[in-house]
Each structure stands twice: as C-alpha cells, then as structure tokens.
Amino acid sequence: xxxxxxxxxxxxxxxxxxGEVHMVEVGNRPATDRRAVAxxxxxxxxxxxxxxxxxxxxxxxxxxxxxVAAIQGAKRTWELIPLxxxxxxxxxxxxxxxSADGRGLRLEAAARTTGPTGVEMEALTAVQVGLLTLYDMVxxxxxxxxxxxxxxxxxxxxxxxTWHHPGAVPS
Numbered sequence: 001x002x003x004x005x006x007x008x009x010x011x012x013x014x015x016x017x018x019g020e021v022h023m024v025e026v027g028n029r030p031a032t033d034r035r036a037v038a039x040x041x042x043x044x045x046x047x048x049x050x051x052x053x054x055x056x057x058x059x060x061x062x063x064x065x066x067x068v069a070a071i072q073g074a075k076r077t078w079e080l081i082p083l084x085x086x087x088x089x090x091x092x093x094x095x096x097x098x099s100a101d102g103r104g105l106r107l108e109a110a111a112r113t114t115g116p117t118g119v120e121m122e123a124l125t126a127v128q129v130g131l132l133t134l135y136d137m138v139x140x141x142x143x144x145x146x147x148x149x150x151x152x153x154x155x156x157x158x159x160x161x162t163w164h165h166p167g168a169v170p171s
Contacts, residue, residue, distance in 0.1 A: 023083050029116035034157030036111050038123035040131050040150035043104040048142040052105065052134075053098065059137045063096050066133045070094045070109055073129025074122040084121050087113050092122070094130060104145070107131055108153075118158050124150065 044052075051057045059065075071092050078086040091112040099106040109126035111119040131147045139145065154164045 021083070023085065024117075026085060026116040029159070031115050032157045034113050034115065034118050034155070036118060036120040036123040036155040037108065037153040038120070038127045038151065039106060039108045039153055040127040041099055041104055041106050041148060042131050042134050043099075043146040044138070045142045045144075046103075048138055048145070049098065049102075049104060051141060052138060057138055058140070062134060062137045065137060066096060066107070066130045067094045069133035070107065070126040070130030074109065074111055074126035077122045077125040080125060081121055085117050087115060087117065087119060087122060089113050089119065089122060092126060094126060096130070096134075105134060107134070118155060120152055120155050124152060 052062050055061060071094060073080075074089060074092050078084045089111060091110075093110045095108045097106055098104075107127055107130045109123045109130065111123040111126065113119050113122075127150050128147075131150070135145055135147060151165055151168075153168045154162070156162045
C-alpha cells in the first residue's frame with residue numbers, strides 16, 4: 001500500500017471518486033498529541049559560514065531572524081499549502097547549527113499540537129522558510145548557496161502512530 005492511500009478505495013485520500021480536489025475531513029478524528037521533526041541544510045562557502053556563526057553578517061543576527069521566520073512559516077502553513085488544515089500549534093522548537101560536514105548550516109524544526117491531524121507540513125514548512133531566510137540574509141556573500149536536502153525525520157501520534165525516517169537518528 002502506498003503511504004497516503006485510502007486502502008478501502010485504493011486511491012489517495014484527498015481525491016474522491018470523481019477526482020475533484022477537496023480538504024480531507026478530520027472532524028471525526030480524536031484529538032491526540034502529535035509531534036513532527038524535520039531538517040534541512042544550507043551549504044555555503046566557509047567564509048560565509050564564519051560570518052554567520054560569528055555574528056558578522058551585514059544584515060545582523062542571521063540565526064535569530066531565521067528562527068523567527070521558521071516559526072512564522074509553521075504558523076502560516078495552512079495559508080501556503082492549499083489543502084492543509086489550520087492547526088493550533090502548541091509548540092515549535094527551531095535549532096540552527098553547523099552541519100556535521102562543516103560545509104554549512106543544519107536547521108531542525110520540531111512542531112507539536114494536540115488535535116485531529118498531524119503537524120508534518122508545519123515542521124517541513126518551518127524548515128523551508130527558515131532556510132530561505134538564511135539564504136536571503138547572506139545571498140550577496142554567496143549566491144551559489146544550495147538548499148537541501150529537506151526531509152521529515154519523525155512523526156508521532158495519530159492513527160498511523162510513530163514513524164522515523166529510514167537511516168535518521170531519532171531525536
């Protein structure tokens with residue numbers, strides 16, 4: 001079975017028999033504690049990474065602005081992704097650190113809610129918006145920066161339970 005497929009009907013859940021687009025009904029689902037963690041990377045020149053980490057970027061505290069942008073992105077996911085439900089986030093943690101290979105930055109977002117639907121899209125949107133903000137704030141120093149990969153690391157709660165990305169270390 002393909003993830004996201006309606007097993008009883010053999011089709012993706014947002015697509016009814018006629019094929020018209022609709023938002024999935026979640027009102028009859030129980031509210032459960034849900035958490036999703038996503039990560040993404042921004043690769044850059046070593047000199048630009050040093051500017052960011054030392055707080056010497058021309059636009060100021062790049063990391064603080066990216067954290068706020070990531071939080072704002074998560075809160076507005078439903079406005080950006082057409083079929084996402086508005087979700088009352090109960091928490092969002094954003095960590096930005098040098099990547100393990102030392103070639104850039106790693107941004108991780110952990111979103112939480114208690115509700116009838118998951119927060120995977122909020123975690124992924126937080127990562128993307130945070131990375132785009134980082135790029136924007138230092139693009140003049142290194143326009144060749146590369147965003148990616150971005151991926152969901154884990155999710156808990158809901159009817160599908162706990163899931164971890166294959167090969168990712170659970171956080």
